Amino acid sequence: MTNFYSFHGTVTLISDFFTGQNGKGEGCYKLITVENGLGAIVNFVVSPATYFVDHVMVTVGDRVTGYYDGDAPALLIYPPQYQALVMVKDTPNQNVKVDYFNSQLVSSDGRLQLNISPFTKVLLTNGQLFSRNPANRDLIVIYGPVTNRVPAKTTPYRIIVLC
Template structure:
């Protein structure tokens, strides 16, 4: 279970970020500013998931998600490995979180009510055939109730499967 933290802001710079010899061009540094003076650098790697495979450019409004439990190097601006990047779209809501057996998010703010029309996919774009409970999910949805937790019928769920190959 990942403890997802989010930072929302405008991308002010994108630059190549060298990790290892031979990986040139595979990693980038996205610098984002939130309008309140806070700046964050996200290290974007080949494993970073971009919702809808959007291409991000300088000037785009973006939300970046990272693991809030991982240690971070003590520099300014803070620098985090990006797990999920979402180009903001006023026509859709996105929640990235761990969802329990009742499909309630880890922050207790959103409950999912699945319908036959809810598309459940893995990160490779293939249908996910199991029940998505007790997993880290990217949820794309529209309207929700005003209750706590808010309830919604998601349009699409992307299951963030562990990358273990053993």
């Protein structure tokens, strides 16, 4: 179970991130700077393992949310720099939640409960079907409308299982 933290804002800079691997990782890692509009800035290190929802291309000016492991060690620098696990570009009429969902398919913060329908696609990060129950796992949930209760209930369009 990963303790997902997030930061939402506008991409202000995208640059190469050098890993010091003598050219082996050159160009494979990016540093994406995100500003939230209130003066807070975060640098996300994006690796080949970072999952981009819908495999979208992110550019300067895009509104994004970056998710990272809140329990992972971080450098004590400003602006803070985190290894991005999941990146989400804002899309109209689409909500995304990245979290651990328990046996009742309730998120770890207790704010969202999933009702899986036969039309809900449950996939792996490589796009293949996930054939098991997605409960008790870290999930990326793509959904639309929710109920006005706590936890809010939704029938997701798609679930990506983070194995």
